[in-house]
Structure formats: C-alpha cells, structure tokens
Amino acid sequence: MTKPENPPSHPGGANAHTAVDRLTAILLVEDDDADATLVVRALRPYARRSTVTRVTSLREAQAWLHRNVGDVVLLDLSLPDSFGLETVSRLHADVPSLPLVVLTGFDDEDFALQILETGAQDYLVKGQTDGPLMWRAIQHAIARKRLEEELRLSEERLQGIIGMAQDAILTADEALTITLFNQAAERLFGYEAIDIVGRPLSLLIPEHLRAAHEASIAEFGAGPxxxxxMATRREVVGLTRDGREFPAEVSIAKLHHARGLLYTAVIRDVSERKRVETELRRMATTDPLTGLCNRRRFWELADVEIARLRRYGHPVSVLMLDIDRFKSINDQYGHAVGDQALVRLASVCRAELRDTDHIGRLGGEEFAVLLPETGLAAARDVAERLREQLAATDIPCLNGVLHMTVSIGIAVCGEDDMSIERVLSRADRALYVAKSHGRNRVEIFDETSASPSLAG
Incomplete structure (x- = not known):
C-alpha cells in the first residue's frame, strides 16, 4: 500500500491545506497488487501535486472516506466484497459528491455508458492507460463533478424558489406533457404533482377551449x-380538478434543448381581481338605490343603439317616466317611503320590459327607458302597460297606503339624431305635456308638445 506523507484530513483540522497548496487526494480501490502498482507508477510524475491512498475492498473505501476527505476515487469493479456496476452505485450512494473514475478491463462502449449512468464521471480501460491520460481523466472527473454539483445546487435553489412561489409554475414538453408542477399549482388546480406530472396539459384547460389553446401554443412555439x-397576453381560462373554471393571467416562455421545446408557464388566478373589477364597474354604472343603470351608463347604451339605428335603420323609441307629485310623497310620507317608491318603480319596470330593453335612473324621480327594435305604436303599448302596472301598485307605510302614479313621455329616434340627448329632450317635452294634462297618462312627442309644463 502506498500512503501519502501527510494523509488528507477534514477541513479545519491540523493538517488541512490551504486552497492554493492542497494536493489532490486520490483514493485507489484495487485489490490486485499488479494493477495497483501500475496505477501508482503511472501517477508518479504527479507526486508533487497529488497523494495516492490504496484500499483493497469497498468496505475499506467507505470506511476511509468516512474518516478522510478525498478528491477522487479510482475504482476497480472486481472487488472481494462487490462486483460490477453495483460497486459504482453503492459507492456513489455513500458519497454522492465525490467524483468516481472506474478502472475496468472490459472495453465496451455500451458498458461504459452504463458506468456513467450509474454515477461515475469517467472510466479507464486497464492496459490502455498511461500516466498523462490517467491524470487528465482524474482532473476532468473532478471538474465535471464540481460542475455537476454546482448544477445540482442551482437546481435545488431553483426548485426551492419554485416551491415557495405564490404563483403557480408548471413546465411542459413539446408534446404538451406536464413535467413540473409546483405547490402553488397544486393549490390552484387541485392536483398533486405526483398525479399530474406526465399527463397532458389539456387537463388544465376547459374542453371547449383546448383546440384554440393548443393552436396558440403551437404558434408561439414556431414563432421568434x-x-x-402577463401584461402583454390576453386572459386565459383554467380548469380545476373539480371542474371549476377560473380566469387566469399567464406568462409563458420557451426553451430549446436537445429533446425539443420546453415550455414554462407562470399562472395567476385573477378571479378575485375580476370580481373586484366587476363590482367597481357595477358601482360606476349602477344607481345604488334602484340597481338600474345610472345616467352615464344609460347614455353609453343609448349611443350604441343610435349607432345601430343609423347603420341599419331599425326603429328605437325612448320613454321618459316621472313619479307624479314625488315631492309631496317625500313631504307627506318621508324620504324612506319616497325611496321605496323609486325601488318599486324600478322593480315593476324590470318585470315588464324585455331583456334587450334598457332602463336608467337619470336623477331624482326621473327615469328613461330605451326600446330597441320598437316603433311608436309598440312603444305606446309598453308605456301604457307600465303606467297601468304602476298605478295598481300600493306601497304600505305608517300613514296608510301610498298609491303611486307616473306620467310618461314618448319620442322616436330619427336617423338624423346624432346622440340620445336630442331624443330625451323630445321625450321630456312630451312627459311635461302629460303632467300638464292631469298626470298619470302617456303622451307622444310632436311639434305641438312644446307647450308649457306644470310642476310635477
């Protein structure tokens, strides 16, 4: 056995070398004396840069490595207590961070690949190796193992970051098979990684959207x-394990590697944000008391209908409704009852109107109804029906029962109307004619409707 003058010790020990002058500690695991002598002789020119320690069995190698720090192992596969690839796998499992160079008398490329796949960094064929080749193999094995360890640590750090990420992260190969699924993805989609990895990405997409999604991915994969x-992509829809669909924002990237494309996606559930946005939009466009469109939203919807009228010539009519003597209602019964009257009017109108009709509260007790695809005669029928239903409505209150009536003015949109404002002005003039003629009635605008109105 050839032993170093100063056997390697654990870092920090009395014999520890500095990073600059530390010798390469080589552990030779070889039970054949002749083969061991050849190895030691081949490495003799590098004695100032290395130490060689020989053991003759796998058990001795494991024991030595537990007591000492080695840089590389030269490993024979035919030992008294271990044989073949099992020798590599057992030593690699015991010291996974240590580079292994296998010494074998079997010169076969397939066997060499198995050696490398089992955990070794290189292999040398006995009888075909000189000193420079062996030293180069040792240095390459050390460098390769160092790179492998750096890669492993980098992957562990990346996995740690991915695992701690609040957004769902997944990867899929070119066939759109899932290859990675982090904890946030488990929480979002309801699958455990062990159940979803290896399965198609389409499981996370609603069935009616799968074809379009795959086409989009294919276009992205083929493009530059x-x-x-997320900020540059439209929202997508995800599908959980229990069948719930949810809106999501997705960032996606692709990586070209030897086995084809690898896609990485970062997915964020935006259901709560969408809910808040919807609520804010509702608050911005809805009258808080009645739940009807507010003035701004009614104007927007009306402009759309007028644009459609100007393009296609389809009839559009407008009703203006006003609760009769609303100020007296507030004064006599109180503002709470007045609010009930407004809410009841909104409820009756919603029940009587079509889904395609639009009603808005323009302010106070004044309401407007937009009737698409409706001419003057049909609009009058709608107005009379609303008036009758509201006149038949009783609102209980502390002072008895409130009998509410409304006056309604009608105007028809013309192709020369550029905005709803002109139409509402005509309907408003008809409304005040209805009030001046006794209230609780319907009037249609004509050129004589400009007569002075009475107070409502």
Missing amino acids: VQSRL
Missing part, C-alpha cells in the same frame, strides 16, 4: 418570440 408576459 421567446416569452410573453
């Missing part, structure tokens, strides 16, 4: 763009 961020 390497990534698309």
